[in-house]
Amino acid sequence: MPILHNVPLTLSIEQLPRRQGVGELLNLRPEMITLLHELLNSVDELHLLEPVIAYELHSITEMQHDRLCLKDGTAFHGQLLPSFLKTARELAIVVCTIGPRLEEKVTDYFKRDEPLQGLLLDGIGSTAVDSLVQEVCQLIRHEASSRGYEASNSLSPGMPGLPLSEQWQLFQLVPAEQIGVHLTSSGMMSPRKSASMIIGIGPDMPTWTEAQACDRCSLKETCHYRVYTHPEATT
Amino acid sequence: MNKVKQISEAIVQLKWDEIAALTNEALEAEVPALEILNQGLVPGMSVVGTKFRNGEIFLPEVLLSARTMKTALEILTPILSQQDTPSMGRVAIGTVKGDIHDIGKNIVVSMLEGNGFEVMDLGIDVDTERFVEVVRDNNLQILGLSALLTSTMPMIEETIKALEKAGLGQKVQVIVGGAPVTQAYADQIGADGYGADAVAAVEKARDLIAT
Numbered sequence: 001m002p003i004l005h006n007v008p009l010t011l012s013i014e015q016l017p018r019r020q021g022v023g024e025l026l027n028l029r030p031e032m033i034t035l036l037h038e039l040l041n042s043v044d045e046l047h048l049l050e051p052v053i054a055y056e057l058h059s060i061t062e063m064q065h066d067r068l069c070l071k072d073g074t075a076f077h078g079q080l081l082p083s084f085l086k087t088a089r090e091l092a093i094v095v096c097t098i099g100p101r102l103e104e105k106v107t108d109y110f111k112r113d114e115p116l117q118g119l120l121l122d123g124i125g126s127t128a129v130d131s132l133v134q135e136v137c138q139l140i141r142h143e144a145s146s147r148g149y150e151a152s153n154s155l156s157p158g159m160p161g162l163p164l165s166e167q168w169q170l171f172q173l174v175p176a177e178q179i180g181v182h183l184t185s186s187g188m189m190s191p192r193k194s195a196s197m198i199i200g201i202g203p204d205m206p207t208w209t210e211a212q213a214c215d216r217c218s219l220k221e222t223c224h225y226r227v228y229t230h231p232e233a234t235t
Numbered sequence: 236m237n238k239v240k241q242i243s244e245a246i247v248q249l250k251w252d253e254i255a256a257l258t259n260e261a262l263e264a265e266v267p268a269l270e271i272l273n274q275g276l277v278p279g280m281s282v283v284g285t286k287f288r289n290g291e292i293f294l295p296e297v298l299l300s301a302r303t304m305k306t307a308l309e310i311l312t313p314i315l316s317q318q319d320t321p322s323m324g325r326v327a328i329g330t331v332k333g334d335i336h337d338i339g340k341n342i343v344v345s346m347l348e349g350n351g352f353e354v355m356d357l358g359i360d361v362d363t364e365r366f367v368e369v370v371r372d373n374n375l376q377i378l379g380l381s382a383l384l385t386s387t388m389p390m391i392e393e394t395i396k397a398l399e400k401a402g403l404g405q406k407v408q409v410i411v412g413g414a415p416v417t418q419a420y421a422d423q424i425g426a427d428g429y430g431a432d433a434v435a436a437v438e439k440a441r442d443l444i445a446t
């Protein structure tokens with residue numbers, strides 16, 4: 001049950017606009033950008049990030065169009081995994097978090113009646129989770145290549161074709177409690193700034209861009225946080 | 236530009252550091268507080284809402300304009316209450332049981348307060364019984380329920396059912412929101428209103444109270 005503590009994350013101001021729902025930094029007023037800089041610095045100064053990853057590899061024994069079975073007899077339901085991970089031999093099951101400190105600070109801002117700082121810092125926390133997920137993908141790619149395989153991008157419960165109820169199953173397969181993550185009565189992860197995911201390991205694993213992932217999402221028409229494919233990238 | 240127009244502009248231009256002075260100047264020039272509110276602040280916020288919807292400004296900026304408006308309201312409210320002007324309305328809001336996401340709900344709270352509503356923030360992971368108790372014991376016009384995930388969303392419906400069971404269905408109007416919530420879901424579970432974002436939440440609360 002590998003657990004990685006103190007995963008190094010570097011956040012830059014250029015990464016922040018997406019999770020602030022503003023598209024590009026240029027769209028924000030200068031005073032907001034200054035505030036974002038200050039908050040980003042405070043993340044380091046106050047040690048608000050405690051990134052940790054817990055993962056476990058499981059062999060796949062059977063795949064049907066709406067079910068994927070693992071060696072220990074458990075199964076994931078929904079069509080997402082079988083349709084994307086046809087050639088996978090193993091699954092990496094991962095839970096990661098940036099810990100509770102950042103969100104406690106966000107709550108603090110709201111209590112002190114500084115909602116703008118709270119909102120911006122919350123967005124920075126989500127960007128940190130995105131970076132952590134990138135680290136996870138990198139890590140699993142290494143694991144895969146050491147076995148002569150490739151790794152897919154990550155798929156998460158809650159995406160179309162992989163019901164959120166599969167979170168309970170996922171949490172059976174990875175020691176999330178050891179990194180301080182648990183599910184609430186309704187299946188939400190605490191701390192909030194956490195992500196759970198499944199990565200396929202095998203020959204010819206598919207990868208996709210963030211924009212392609214956004215294209216598949218049911219909220220794509222209205223989401224303020226979506227990533228667009230740049231026109232030049234499609235030609 | 237007249238004083239009231241200047242105040243309206245200050246809201247639109249997010250001049251949070253100038254609004255207090257402008258409001259005081261207008262009062263000194265004997266502009267009635269209610270006129271500052273209804274012809275300065277409220278139209279200013281409505282322009283902000285339109286700009287947000289058109290993608291010209293973003294949520295952090297909307298929040299800053301609500302803050303600007305709140306500063307002005309803090310000056311006006313004592314005067315308005317002497318004149319027996321009722322508040323915009325009383326709202327209680329919380330994130331449902333098993334759901335600990337609070338940023339969306341907090342932003343809605345800030346926007347409602349910025350727009351002159353009295354808000355009771357019940358926090359996150361709120362038991363159905365607590366919502367029922369709050370509605371029973373307080374004189375509220377609106378109850379807001381928030382959820383982030385489809386797995387926590389059923390607790391919205393549970394809460395509405397519990398209110399009905401307690402005979403409180405008619406006592407309060409329920410508005411619902413959060414990432415996975417839609418108008419169709421709101422209709423299906425018998426909510427009185429749905430807000431896709433914090434601007435819509437304020438508009439919905441205002442409309443429901445007006446009708």
Ligand code: B12
Nearest residue numbers: 156158189195196339379381384385412413414430432433
């Ligand atoms: C940022 C984000 C994250 C971040 C931060 C999460 C957090 N809680 O802090 C991270 C990366 C950590 C994350 C993780 C996950 N996420 Co996420 N996330 C989002 C995203 C992009 C934005 C959410 C957000 O913070 N918005 C900012 C606030 C300000 O907006 P808001 O909460 O929606 O509130 C506004 C409105 O909804 C409305 N509103 C809110 N409450 C109320 C109440 C009333 C009464 C009214 C009228 C209006 C109203 O007004 C608010 C202000 O404008 C959404 C997609 C989206 N477009 O919303 C997905 C989304 C919510 N996530 C999703 C999923 C699946 C997850 C995970 C389960 C994935 C996983 N397996 O790891 C986890 C769960 C995390 C957990 N703790 O359990 C799905 C949920 C789908 C579903 N089936 O429910 C979404 C919809 C994305 C998607 N389409 O796939 N997530």
